[in-house]
Amino acid sequence: MKTAIVILNWNGAALLKEYLPNVINYSKEASIYVIDNASTDNSVALIETDFPTVNCIVNKENFGFAGGYNQGLKHIDADLYCLLNSDVAVSKGWLSPIIETFLNNPQIAIAQPKILDLKQPEYFEYAGAGGGFIDAFGYPFCRGRIFQTIEKDQGQYDDSIEIFWATGACMFIRKNVFNALKGFDEDYFAHQEEIDLCWRAKNIGHKIYYIGASHVFHLGGFTLKNSNPHKTFLNFRNSLYSITKNLPTKKAIGIVFTRLILDGIAAARFLLQLRGLHAWAILRAHFSFYANFHKMYKKREKANFILKYHFVKSIVWSYFVYQIRYFNNLVKD
Numbered sequence: 001m002k003t004a005i006v007i008l009n010w011n012g013a014a015l016l017k018e019y020l021p022n023v024i025n026y027s028k029e030a031s032i033y034v035i036d037n038a039s040t041d042n043s044v045a046l047i048e049t050d051f052p053t054v055n056c057i058v059n060k061e062n063f064g065f066a067g068g069y070n071q072g073l074k075h076i077d078a079d080l081y082c083l084l085n086s087d088v089a090v091s092k093g094w095l096s097p098i099i100e101t102f103l104n105n106p107q108i109a110i111a112q113p114k115i116l117d118l119k120q121p122e123y124f125e126y127a128g129a130g131g132g133f134i135d136a137f138g139y140p141f142c143r144g145r146i147f148q149t150i151e152k153d154q155g156q157y158d159d160s161i162e163i164f165w166a167t168g169a170c171m172f173i174r175k176n177v178f179n180a181l182k183g184f185d186e187d188y189f190a191h192q193e194e195i196d197l198c199w200r201a202k203n204i205g206h207k208i209y210y211i212g213a214s215h216v217f218h219l220g221g222f223t224l225k226n227s228n229p230h231k232t233f234l235n236f237r238n239s240l241y242s243i244t245k246n247l248p249t250k251k252a253i254g255i256v257f258t259r260l261i262l263d264g265i266a267a268a269r270f271l272l273q274l275r276g277l278h279a280w281a282i283l284r285a286h287f288s289f290y291a292n293f294h295k296m297y298k299k300r301e302k303a304n305f306i307l308k309y310h311f312v313k314s315i316v317w318s319y320f321v322y323q324i325r326y327f328n329n330l331v332k333d
Contacts, residue, residue: 033072107206117218236286
């Protein structure tokens with residue numbers, strides 16, 4: 001299986017210098033590419049001089065996460081893409097379980113490894129952890145991470161199971177599936193575009209897997225930290241986009257209406273925490289969603305929408321009311 005590890009970069013010369021040697025050293029089974037999103041630092045020069053075995057594709061402008069990959073992947077010939085963040089350190093033998101899984105299971109289209117915290121490797125990392133799920137209202141969470149509660153890795157998720165979404169921090173996807181889905185939705189720009197991509201893949205019958213025999217270490221928060229209101233804006237807006245695009249009309253309308261109320265409660269909570277910019281970001285997210293609703297609705301795939309898409313009814317209720325902090329304590333719908 002011809003595999004390409006593809007790292008999207010924007011002004012990340014320091015990260016490339018730090019983590020590329022690790023990826024090169026432990027990824028002999030794959031070709032390595034960097035897609036540069038019109039960086040203004042010395043990223044491209046660094047790759048050309050310090051990493052001659054790495055292929056560099058230069059985008060003409062910063063297309064964001066979604067557009068950056070969509071543009072760059074057009075120039076890469078491979079059976080399997082690994083979309084890897086520039087702030088990820090991989091481990092010895094990490095590729096073998098992934099490639100073997102794809103070779104032996106043609107129905108699996110997308111997968112991710114175990115994602116651990118680079119700074120605290122005994123813990124899972126926020127972005128992806130032990131595999132992604134959503135609740136009935138479209139809120140994402142992971143095995144090993146629910147909201148801000150991060151679990152310690154004690155081998156509880158060393159299995160391989162079907163999940164709902166794989167993290168964009170380290171996502172493996174078959175090239176033919178990526179092309180059939182027409183890639184990421186560029187209107188997302190960044191954040192939760194991988195959930196939409198996985199949802200669309202699910203809607204046409206593909207499977208998505210978590211493979212615990214492989215693990216990587218993610219620094220996280222380099223491009224946009226959780227404290228950045230723009231990240232709040234993108235997460236809340238893009239979640240509404242995904243619901244609109246990927247559920248039957250009547251169900252989507254009902255879920256969106258409920259989400260608008262729940263998001264309002266979240267904004268009120270931000271205000272009580274004296275985080276007014278985040279409350280304002282949620283309001284802006286709603287205005288942006290209203291402005292683009294018709295556009296998103298027109299993008300709906302002509303597929304048999306999967307009706308059982310959620311793991312629990314409400315992760316918000318489970319977490320904040322029932323005080324359930326760990327995935328294995330959730331009661332599956």
